Amino acid sequence: MIEYSSQPHYLVAVDCIVFGFEEGRLKLLLVKRGLEPEINKWSLIGGFVGPEESTDDAALRVLKKNTGLEGVYLEQLKVYGKPDRDPVERTLSVAYFALIDIQKYSKQLNADYQAEWFLINESPQLIFDHNAMVADARQRLRYKAALHPILFELLPKKFTLPQLQLLFEEVNDMKIDTGNFNRKINSTGLLIKLDEKDKSSSKKGAFYFRLNHKKYQSASHLILNLIPGSKLDL
Amino acid sequence: MIEYSSQPHYLVAVDCIVFGFEEGRLKLLLVKRGLEPEINKWSLIGGFVGPEESTDDAALRVLKKNTGLEGVYLEQLKVYGKPDRDPVERTLSVAYFALIDIQKYSKQLNADYQAEWFLINESPQLIFDHNAMVADARQRLRYKAALHPILFELLPKKFTLPQLQLLFEEVNDMKIDTGNFNRKINSTGLLIKLDEKDKSSSKKGAFYFRLNHKKYQSASHLILNLIPGSKLDL
DNA sequence: AATATTAATAGTCATATTGACTTTTAATAT
DNA sequence: ATATTAAAAGTCAATATGACTATTAATATT
Numbered sequence: 333m334i335e336y337s338s339q340p341h342y343l344v345a346v347d348c349i350v351f352g353f354e355e356g357r358l359k360l361l362l363v364k365r366g367l368e369p370e371i372n373k374w375s376l377i378g379g380f381v382g383p384e385e386s387t388d389d390a391a392l393r394v395l396k397k398n399t400g401l402e403g404v405y406l407e408q409l410k411v412y413g414k415p416d417r418d419p420v421e422r423t424l425s426v427a428y429f430a431l432i433d434i435q436k437y438s439k440q441l442n443a444d445y446q447a448e449w450f451l452i453n454e455s456p457q458l459i460f461d462h463n464a465m466v467a468d469a470r471q472r473l474r475y476k477a478a479l480h481p482i483l484f485e486l487l488p489k490k491f492t493l494p495q496l497q498l499l500f501e502e503v504n505d506m507k508i509d510t511g512n513f514n515r516k517i518n519s520t521g522l523l524i525k526l527d528e529k530d531k532s533s534s535k536k537g538a539f540y541f542r543l544n545h546k547k548y549q550s551a552s553h554l555i556l557n558l559i560p561g562s563k564l565d566l
Numbered sequence: 567m568i569e570y571s572s573q574p575h576y577l578v579a580v581d582c583i584v585f586g587f588e589e590g591r592l593k594l595l596l597v598k599r600g601l602e603p604e605i606n607k608w609s610l611i612g613g614f615v616g617p618e619e620s621t622d623d624a625a626l627r628v629l630k631k632n633t634g635l636e637g638v639y640l641e642q643l644k645v646y647g648k649p650d651r652d653p654v655e656r657t658l659s660v661a662y663f664a665l666i667d668i669q670k671y672s673k674q675l676n677a678d679y680q681a682e683w684f685l686i687n688e689s690p691q692l693i694f695d696h697n698a699m700v701a702d703a704r705q706r707l708r709y710k711a712a713l714h715p716i717l718f719e720l721l722p723k724k725f726t727l728p729q730l731q732l733l734f735e736e737v738n739d740m741k742i743d744t745g746n747f748n749r750k751i752n753s754t755g756l757l758i759k760l761d762e763k764d765k766s767s768s769k770k771g772a773f774y775f776r777l778n779h780k781k782y783q784s785a786s787h788l789i790l791n792l793i794p795g796s797k798l799d800l
Numbered sequence: 801a802a803t804a805t806t807a808a809t810a811g812t813c814a815t816a817t818t819g820a821c822t823t824t825t826a827a828t829a830t
Numbered sequence: 831a832t833a834t835t836a837a838a839a840g841t842c843a844a845t846a847t848g849a850c851t852a853t854t855a856a857t858a859t860t
Contacts, residue, residue, distance in 0.1 A: 334602045334654050339614045341575035344647075344658055368568045380573045383656065387647030411645050411660050413578075413621030420568050422617065424578060424658070426645050478789070479713075494808075512848060514809070519846095534807045535857040555712070560848070728837075746819060748838070753817095768836045769828040794819070 343423040346391045347378035347462065349409065349469035350399070351452075352434035353486040356498045358452045359434065360466065363398055363445075369420060370459040376466070377447065378425070391428040399447050400440050405431040405485040409469055417461050425461075429469040431485035477503050478559040481522055481551060484543055492530050492538035493517065504559055512560065520556060522547050577657040580625040581612035581696065583643065583703035584633070585686075586668035587720040590732045592686045593668065594700065597632055597679075603654060604693040610700070611681065612659070625662040633681050634674050639665040639719040643703055651695050659695075663703040665719035711737050712793040715756055715785060718777055726764050726772035727751065738793055746794065754790060756781055 350361035365375040379394040381387055388408070395401050409427040417423065434449070441447055450456065452470070457463065477483050483499050497513050517523060524544050529537035584595035599609040613628040615621055622642070629635050643661040651657065668683070675681055684690065686704070691697065711717050717733050718725075731747050751757060758778050763771035 336577060336601075336614070336654060336657075339577055340617045342578055342615075343570060343573055344576055344578070367570075380570070381576075381647070383574045384649055386649060387645055387658070390647075408644055410642055411621055413615070413624075413660065415618055415620060420570060423570075424621070426647065492808090509848070509850090510808080511810075511850085516847090529856095531856080536806070536808050536855045537857095538808060557846090726837095743819070743821090744837080745821085745839075750818090763827090765827080770826045770835070770837050771828095772837060791817090 343418075343421060344381045344387070345378055345423050345425045346381060346387055346394055347376040347425050347427050347465060348391055348395050348406075349376060349427065349429040349466055350395070350401075351429065351431050351469075351473065351486060352449060353483075353499055353502070354434045354449070356495075356502065358499075358502045359449045360452050360455050361399065361432075361441075361447050361449055362455065362458070363447045365459055373459050374456045375459045376427075376462045381426075387426045391426070395430060399437070399445055401430070401432060401437060405482065409465070409472060412461055412465065414461075425465075427465045427469070429472065431473075431482060433486065433488050435488045474503055479555050479557075480553065481520065481548065481556060481558070484522075484548070490526065490528070490540040490542055492540055494533070494538050495530075496541075500558065508560060516558065520551070522551060577652075577655060578615045578621070579612050579657050579659045580615060580621055580628055581610040581659050581661050581699060582625055582629050582640075583610060583661065583663040583700055584629070584635075585663065585665050585703075585707065585720060586683060587717075587733055587736070588668045588683070590729075590736065592733075592736045593683045594686050594689050595633065595666075595675075595681050595683055596689065596692070597681045599693055607693050608690045609693045610661075610696045615660075621660045625660070629664060633671070633679055635664070635666060635671060639716065643699070643706060646695055646699065648695075653694075659699075661699045661703070663706065665707075665716060667720065667722050669722045708737055713789050713791075714787065715754065715782065715790060715792070718756075718782070724760065724762070724774040724776055726774055728767070728772050729764075730775075734792065742794060750792065754785070756785060 352359040352361060361377065362374045363377050364372050377394060377398045379390065379397070381390040382393075385393065388406075391406060392402075395404070395406070406428050407430075409429050412425045412427060415422055417425070441449075452466075455466070458466070477500070483496070483503065486499060487495065493514050494510075496517065497508055497510060500513070501508050522544055523541040526540040526542060528540045530540055531537035586593040586595060595611065596608045597611050598606050611628060611632045613624065613631070615624040616627075619627065622640075625640060626636075629638070629640070640662050641664075643663050646659045646661060649656055651659070686700075689700070692700070711734070717730070717737065720733060721729065727748050728744075730751065731742055731744060734747070735742055756778055757775040760774040760776060762774045764774055765771035
């Protein structure tokens with residue numbers, strides 16, 4: 333029988349950077365680590381890759397086990413492979429980032445799980461290299477969101493244009509001109525205007541919109557130009 | 567002493583998709599596999615990750631060992647983590663793609679190593695999931711090249727605009743209008759026109775250009791718009 | 801009931817970019 | 831001298847963009 337004799341073997345983990353958006357602020361979902369070392373410290377949602385599952389499957393499983401979340405946007409970020417990143421023994425981590433609609437899951441998250449939302453800019457010190465993972469994921473999110481319509485994954489089914497603009501402004505940490513933003517979003521044809529208005533934040537109220545799912549699916553890999561001055565740095 | 571008791575351990579490999587460009591065609595560097603199983607079959611350049619090196623370092627080492635290449639453009643593509651992708655035992659592979667100037671290395675490659683260049687569209691059946699890796703790498707190259715000036719990595723120090731256009735056409739598998747292409751490239755300010763001309767492919771000759779390295783470094787992460795109709799699919 | 805207030809939404813306009821196309825130019829071959 | 835070739839420059843209408851202004855719809859105030 334053939335074998336790769338004497339090659340070293342390593343642990344392989346997955347870690348998920350879970351983004352949410354609430355009250356106009358970008359948030360991050362964290363859990364308290366349940367094993368030594370660094371037990372009870374804040375950590376990304378993660379776990380070891382089992383013998384019968386792919387890394388993608390492991391990420392889905394870990395996400396579901398720790399939060400109950402299913403069917404969310406999930407994308408491989410990158411591998412963190414430095415030999416000493418875990419002090420116990422060598423462990424590679426495949427990082428994934430997820431975008432979820434907080435409202436959809438907030439009740440179940442608080443009731444059944446230990447997970448907690450943090451404002452992205454006020455999140456605590458994390459274990460190992462998890463802070464670096466979050467920083468990389470934010471950068472990737474910004475990059476991707478400037479070119480592809482993925483931020484809708486963070487919003488509820490019904491949302492307003494001012495809400496969407498706030499999300500873009502939060503992700504990109506910049507002010508955006510309302511008129512130009514609306515024109516650009518409308519020109520994508522991705523949104524369908526509803527009759528209902530949200531009057532919680534103004535007297536006039538802002539119309540609710542929902543995604544044109546058909547169009548959205550076919551456009552998810554198209555390159556758009558959602559952020560002003562995208563010739564600039566990202 | 568703390569340990570992650572009884573978690574499964576796996577082999578971890580790196581595989582490099584090495585792209586080159588010669589005679590107007592995109593090429594792929596392959597080697598004959600040196601160990602069982604599938605010994606002597608064509609394979610990407612790869613190897614196992616050693617205990618003291620990061621995956622990035624492993625990719626650099628493997629690339630140097632198999633080809634002598636150093637200082638080339640190298641970027642992590644993604645992890646291939648399906649449990650059965652290697653028939654011998656579970657092995658995760660971290661795939662990297664490299665862009666190199668063929669001319670710079672052709673002599674040493676032929677003399678000292680087993681590596682061989684193939685036209686990308688005429689490359690042989692590869693072991694395991696390596697064909698899928700190549701397909702993913704091509705897609706990533708096309709995506710990235712539409713937005714960032716990375717294809718220069720495939721050209722020699724001196725090159726002509728027709729040569730560059732041919733490269734873009736090859737990568738994107740489409741015809742590009744010469745006037746518009748030149749205008750776009752010139753507007754980036756990345757190129758410096760030389761006095762010398764290349765007369766090998768026309769009577770008039772085409773001016774050589776070289777990269778403005780200073781500008782190139784600061785522009786490598788900027789989003790440009792190098793491909794016509796980039797609102798289209800990629 | 802008229803008016804002020806607020807933020808959403810629509811409209812304007814000069815400028816820049818784009819794609820399709822045409823013209824000129826530089827060198828060699830006949 | 832003239833024809834040939836492909837590189838390089840130029841033209842132009844259509845579109846996209848960013849900065850800005852005007853209008854509108856609902857509520858609050860007098």
